Amino acid sequence: MGGDLAGRHHVCSRRCAHGFLPPFRRSAEPAYGHARRRRPRAGPRGRQLVGGIGRSGRRTAPQPGCAHRAVGRPRTVDRGDLRHRTARSRDRRALPGSRRPSRRADGAAHRVGRGGRTQPDHRARRGGAGADVDERTVSDRGVRSAADHRAGHRRNCIDNRLDQHVVRATPDGQHVTARLLVRGGHVFDPIGGTAGPADVVVEGARIVDVGVGLDGDTAIDATGRLVxxxxxxxxxxxxxxxxxxxxxxQTPLSLRFFQAARNLRLxxxxxxxxxxxxxxxxxxxxxxxxxxxxDGPDMQIAIGMLSQTGGHGDEWLPTGECVHALWPPYPGRPSTVVDGVDEMRRAVRELVRAGADVIKVATTGGVISPRSDPRRAQLAEEELAVMMAEARAAxxxxxxxxQGAQGVKNAVRAGVRSIEHGVYLDDEAVDMMVKNGTWLVPTLSAPHAILRQADTSGGIADSTREKAAAALEAHEASVRLAHAAGVRIAMGTDxxxxxxxxxxRELELMNRLGISAVDALRAASTAAAELLDAGADIGELCPGKRADMVILEGPEISVEQLPERVRTVIHRGTVVA
Ligand SMILES: [Zn+2]
Structure with missing residues (x-):
């Protein structure tokens, strides 16, 4: 993976609209510029595809094909917001380390000139004060650690802050400031279900413009690719x-956290x-x-899964031992096996105290718990009611x-937001989900994975293998039923x-059940963002939203061979793969 990345480490040393240091007066026609935007070209490609930030600084009116028409309308980005960001970024850019131009492998500093081509940056070879700063490690002065601290602090959210890190440390220790241009790709609009040629401009961690003929400091060529x-x-x-x-x-508890770091990176x-x-x-x-x-994605956490004695979260074995192989309780993760309203109330409160973003409950048995039946409902109505009351209070x-229909209905009736798995749905359960607006997160990948593991490792119980095999067909039929009835579906993989x-791969599995590629992509973008209450922040590529995007090989809207098509991954405005 990697994509065609040109000059992404370029740092401007001219004063521009973003307030970088002015060794020279800004010429009337700068060789390059952060804020410069070309007017949309005339002709078929001259149409602005989606609302952007116009020359007045106000976001332009949505155009045909715009992603803002229906739901998930982004906040308006006006010049006031940009000024605010500019002022703050100016402070950061005054840090000595932030002026360092990047160097290619051959050691030559480079920048992106007009048209996005990389050009040698002779300023970096002049020596002098600027070069001295370049050669010094900023951490010697304690500056970079402070900047990093602020950058890290700002990342601590899945919230709606517009202003994000404009200066960042790259893995090779350089600070970058840039308006990143993703140029010439086919930009996918999940709402309209279409893609059209457009550029995407990113500043800091946010998208600031989407349209044709845009410009930026650094560029990634997405020509012939789907963004x-x-x-x-x-x-x-x-x-x-x-x-x-x-x-x-056999796995020490602490090792699992290092494995988690790897899993997050993957x-x-x-x-x-x-x-x-x-x-x-x-x-x-x-x-x-x-x-x-x-390194990893932004995340919401459930921490633990509430379950009754003998339920999906109860790891009791027929020997009489309760081994806690999957979910060992420890200070960061309270025990979540509960019986009765008092224990339920306490457990939910403990999860909230421990930092849960969402409450997870098992209202049926499951496949990987050796002594539970996925078809049977678990937890009583009054236990679910007190759980809901405590969750709402928080x-x-x-x-x-x-998984079983009765447990699904009990959960929907109680008021949960999403049903996970939904293996044995019936018409009544599906109707209830539609009426209540309950989401389905199918996790079609899970039973396949369990069967594969059962073939290759010795630690999968026979009962687990049998339950996974029994679930396969019913699971697919349930997802088809729910989709046909109009149940809202969001992607989850287990x-x-x-x-x-x-x-x-989950999207490929959905597609094979008759869910269109567009609907599958929506399930992993706008729909999922809405389920996570993050629709104002993520799920679409439009101004004001977080600069999270993936560049796929080929322009076609398809989910076949989707993992193989991933060329470049941008998270919070930074190229991460
Ligand atoms: Zn799960």
Missing amino acids: VPGFIDCHVHVLLDDVDTLRLL TLRAGVTTIRDAAGADLGVKQALAAGLI HLHVMAHA AGISRHGENL
Whole structure:
């Protein structure tokens, strides 16, 4: 992976609209410029595809094909916002380390000139004060660590802040400031279900413009490629590599966190820029990401899964031992096996206290729990009611692991936001989901993955293999039924049971069940963003939204061989793969 990246480390030393240092007066026609935008060209390509920031600084009116028509309308970005960002970025750009021009492998500094071509940057060879600064490590002065601290702090969110890091440290230790131009790709609009030729301009962690004939400091050539919003996976377990009980019992608890760091990196490189962890990851994992200690997507966490005795989260074995192979309780992850309203109330409160972004509950048995039946409903109505009351009090949604129809109905009636898996749906359950606006996160990848593991490792119980085999056909029929009835579907993979980094296979599986490529892509973009209550921030490529995007080989809107088509991944405005 890598994409055609030209001059991405260029740092301007002229004063521009963003307030960079002025060794020279700005000429009337700068050789390059941060804020310069060409007028849209006349003719068929002259049409602005989506609303952008016009010359007046106000976002232009949405045009035909615009992603803003219906839902997920982005906040207006006006010049005031840009000024605010400019002022703040000026402060940061005054840091000595932020002026360093990048160098290619041959050591030559380079920049992107007109037309995006890389040009040698002779200024960097002149020596003098600027060059001295270039050669010094900023951390010697304690400056970079302060900048990094601020950048890390700003990343700690899935919220709606427009202003993000404009100066960032790259893995090779350089600071970059840039308006990144993703040029000439076919930009996919999940709402309209179409793609058209357009450029995308990114500043800091945000998209600031989408249209034709745009310009930027650094460029990625996306000609002949499809540019899609960063994928969103609503059901992963980054603390799991697989469900081999024997292997898990031999794994020190701390090792699992290092494995999680690898899993997060694999997920991001696969093109998934936002995840919802459906049990396993705790607040420390989320904070490690936010602080920049590890690389990975933005994440929401459930921490644990509420379950009754004998339920899907109860790891009791017929020997009488309860081994905690999958979900060992520890200070960051409270025990979540509960019986009765009092225990339920306490457990939800403990999860909220531990930092959960969403409450996860199992209202049926499951496949990987050795003694539970996926078809049977679990937890009583009053237990679910108190769970909902506590979740609402904490302003959190509830996601329900639910496979059998009765457990699905109980969860929908209680008011959960999403049904996870939904293996044995019936007409009544589907009707209830449509009426209540309940989401389905199918995780079609999961039973396939369990059967594969059962063939290759010794730690999968026979009962688990049998339950997975029995679920396959019913699962597919249920997803078809739900889709036909108009149930809202968001992508989730159960990665951790399926392989991390192969998340996009889920969209191929959806497509094979008759879900169109456009609907599958929506399930991993706008729909998933809405499920995660993050629609104002992610899921589309338009001004004001977070610069999370994936460049796919070929311009066609298709999900066949999707993982193989990933060429470049941009997360929060930074090229990460
Ligand atoms: Zn799961």
